[in-house]
Amino acid sequence: MADKKDYYEVLGVQKGCSDDELKKAYRAMVKKYHPDLHPDDKDAEAKMKEVNEAYDVLSDKDKRAKYDQFGFAGVDPSYAGGAGGYSGGGFSGNFSGFGDIGDIFDSFFGGGMGGFGGSRANPNAPRKGQDIRTQVQVSFLEACKGTGVDIRVNRLEKCPQCGGSGAKSGTSPETCPDCRGSGQVRVSQRTPLGVFQTTKTCDRCGGSGRIIRDPCPACSGQGRVRKVLQKNVSIPQGIDDGQSLRITGEGDCGVNGGPNGDLIIRVSVKQDDVFEREGFDIYTEIPISYMQAALGDELMIPTIDGKVKYRIPAGTQNGDSFVLRGQGVPRLYRSGRGDHHVSVRVEVPRNLTKKQADLLKAFDDSLDDRNDAGRKSFFDRFK
Ligand SMILES: [Zn+2]
Ligand SMILES: [Zn+2]
Known part of the structure; x- marks a missing residue:
């Protein structure tokens, strides 16, 4: 922080410059240093961070006035941290006005301006269930010869009553009328750089695109229920202390038709007196x-x-x-x-x-x- 550069210097503008001049300088800097144009370039990334921070302060009337009067001490120091990352979810709106660098802003604004609540990971996408981890202990000889062990774990399984739909039997989930099933709704957003058309997660359905009017009583509409899995697992001969077995598809049930997680069994082998x-x-x-x-x-x-x-x-x-x-x-x-x-x-x-x-x-x-x-x-x- 000690060698922080003056915000006006960072953007290459004069103190007292107009908003338009500021915007222009900022856009030029983004064009020049945006990380998408300099992949893996640490210097460009640092520069972009500086530019972003400077613009965040100077484009805000209050902050700019405080900065002009008190320097860095006048602006909330925690603010700089908030303007850090660029890797947030993509911002999916059309940037009216400067289409040529629209793509750059797409990825830039996702994180740089703290996010617009735009598109997150699609909540309807199939997701793999969680892996389940457990541990078993076997004797030295069992590890050498192989054996079977009984395990007992808790896992999420597809609700047998609703078949995973979450809707009470005899009913089925309805398409959300607000987003027509997409899980996303369009909103207009006013920002220092103009009005954006952007999308956000549908409030009514929480992004699932579906509404369950009568939730399944067995799973409370979740589509998955916690069950105890008892299983005899065969431990192969030759296994050593600390090694793990992965049983594919025996973990938690997937979501939205995604695959199940895996069951991972860590084997510990007891010490032997002789061997x-x-x-x-x-x-x-x-x-x-x-x-x-x-x-x-x-x-x-x-x-x-x-x-x-x-x-x-x-x-x-x-x-x-x-x-x-x-x-x-x-x-x-x-x-x-x-x-x-x-x-x-x-x-x-x-x-x-x-x-x-x-x-x-x-x-x-x-x-x-x-x-x-x-x-x-x-x-x-x-x-
Ligand atoms: Zn159910
Ligand atoms: Zn909806």
């Missing part, structure tokens, strides 16, 4: 005893298909891992599976009795270089 997942691979840590590690053993490894035998060799070290290929999670909507990675954790015995400790010491004394080569070579380096 951890990354992508389609599974990770498991298996505790083994000191003896199993030293002598080797046949382990029973839990997988998502049940227990699987796996022989670890003698001399297995803490943290050693192996891979069960193709035993991981089935790939979502594809064939094949990830791998199951297993790592072993050697549990060092605790709380030894005197006798156990003596046995262990005797055992340790019996070890030679062949038994723990790694430890020996490590400490040899510090001699």
Whole structure:
């Protein structure tokens, strides 16, 4: 705001200029800087904003007088904000007088002058129903194998009593006499730039073009009613925590014949004590005893298909891992599976009795270089 330019300077007119001069200058500026002529040009957009603000003040007798006397402080600062956007709904009237730039003004006045209450989105256009979101929780195994879950949601459905028309059974909606069903009525509007023929939403029917004399008691004339949907949804195998399923057309009923919204189900997967997942691979840590590690053993490894035998060799070290290929999670909507990675954790015995400790010491004394080569070579380096 600090470097705001003088309004007269912005429009390139002299202080004390006539209304006609002002209008002329303004039109020239619009022609020059209108965003429609400079798509994606930030400078033009900023310039147009300045021009719009300046004109809004100078074209108003009171504001102009205050501005002349007090400068920017004299005009309501919030006013500048109100003159900001150009992207409002199109203004659909003929701009008598300067037809050559009529199109520019069409889009310009929609937002620039705060709107004339002109055409909004057509209320009769088909609209898609709202999407409905819900959440389900499944176990780790259910996510791997796929499952069915029961869901219960509230949704808007087409009223069964009136078939969606909103009119009491035996009657039907009538065409609005004021707008003859178009939902829009023509009005004349006086503005600083002349008289506009414009259209606005029909007050009588609210833009729907129809009047319901006897509303359907089941839906109060809305044509849609809230119902509970109970449904068993199948959760595909391989789904991961946080992923969503979209069931097309199972959301709220559409309006004016529009399509239904969708039902979106977010799946959360409970953590598992044994299995951890990354992508389609599974990770498991298996505790083994000191003896199993030293002598080797046949382990029973839990997988998502049940227990699987796996022989670890003698001399297995803490943290050693192996891979069960193709035993991981089935790939979502594809064939094949990830791998199951297993790592072993050697549990060092605790709380030894005197006798156990003596046995262990005797055992340790019996070890030679062949038994723990790694430890020996490590400490040899510090001699
Ligand atoms: Zn109804
Ligand atoms: Zn109407």
